[in-house]
Amino acid sequence: KAGVTQTPRYLIKTRGQQVTLSCSPISGHRSVSWYxxxxxxxxxxxxxxxxxxxRNKGNFxxxxxxxxxxxxxxxxxxxxxxxxxxxxxxCASSLQLPQxxxxxxxxxxxxxx
Amino acid sequence: xxxxxxxxxPLSVPEGAIASLNCTYSDRGSxxxxxxxxxxxxxxxxxxxxxxxxxxxxGRFTAQLNKxxxxxxxxxRDSQPSDSATYLCAVNEPGGSYIPTFGRGTSLIxxx
Numbered sequence: 322k323a324g325v326t327q328t329p330r331y332l333i334k335t336r337g338q339q340v341t342l343s344c345s346p347i348s349g350h351r352s353v354s355w356y357x358x359x360x361x362x363x364x365x366x367x368x369x370x371x372x373x374x375x376r377n378k379g380n381f382x383x384x385x386x387x388x389x390x391x392x393x394x395x396x397x398x399x400x401x402x403x404x405x406x407x408x409x410x411x412c413a414s415s416l417q418l419p420q421x422x423x424x425x426x427x428x429x430x431x432x433x434x
Numbered sequence: 435x436x437x438x439x440x441x442x443x444p445l446s447v448p449e450g451a452i453a454s455l456n457c458t459y460s461d462r463g464s465x466x467x468x469x470x471x472x473x474x475x476x477x478x479x480x481x482x483x484x485x486x487x488x489x490x491x492x493g494r495f496t497a498q499l500n501k502x503x504x505x506x507x508x509x510x511r512d513s514q515p516s517d518s519a520t521y522l523c524a525v526n527e528p529g530g531s532y533i534p535t536f537g538r539g540t541s542l543i544x545x546x
Binding site for chain 1: 479524
């Protein structure tokens with residue numbers, strides 16, 4: 322069974338631009354969670370989607386948004402990029418509940434210049 | 435501001451010893467707790483979760499939860515060099531939602 326895939330793996334953007342990251346969960350998994358990891362703040366929870374609905378949300382500004390499609394694939398969007406948005410963005414998928422188990426993708430490394 | 439505190443380490447233990455990783459949290463209402471392992475340059479992986487006071491064992495790993503003292507720990511028995519990684523503690527929001535707050539992680543080094 323294929324694991325969680327994320328595209329692109331690396332991305333360079335400039336301040337003020339927007340970016341869209343994609344995550345394909347493990348087949349059959351309906352929950353997708355997104356995280357941001359930086360050296361300064363560590364790992365932080367962004368949001369979680371289940372059956373095309375945002376079920377949980379962390380403490381991030383509205384510039385960070387996401388969505389989930391009927392095939393469970395998910396995208397996250399960051400608008401008006403800031404230098405501080407440079408980070409590794411990870412997604413993880415779960416069958417139903419991320420509390421029980423989840424599998425992480427390899428991440429998308431975003432650099433904002 | 436919810437806080438999850440971990441000693442950054444590194445914690446160095448000899449092969450075969452017990453590694454003890456600790457985590458304290460500020461939100462007394464928290465009910466679910468997670469331990470993740472992250473190898474250098476890799477993504478995290480969930481290794482254990484615990485909801486109830488006491489111990490939960492899974493192979494060489496034991497999670498211990500003490501809600502009264504607001505700490506959760508992870509014991510790794512018979513530590514192996516392959517256990518060398520950063521261990522992240524995460525504490526979930528009170529209630530049924532999944533909104534975890536992560537600690538900064540403890541670096542564990544198991545030397546032969």
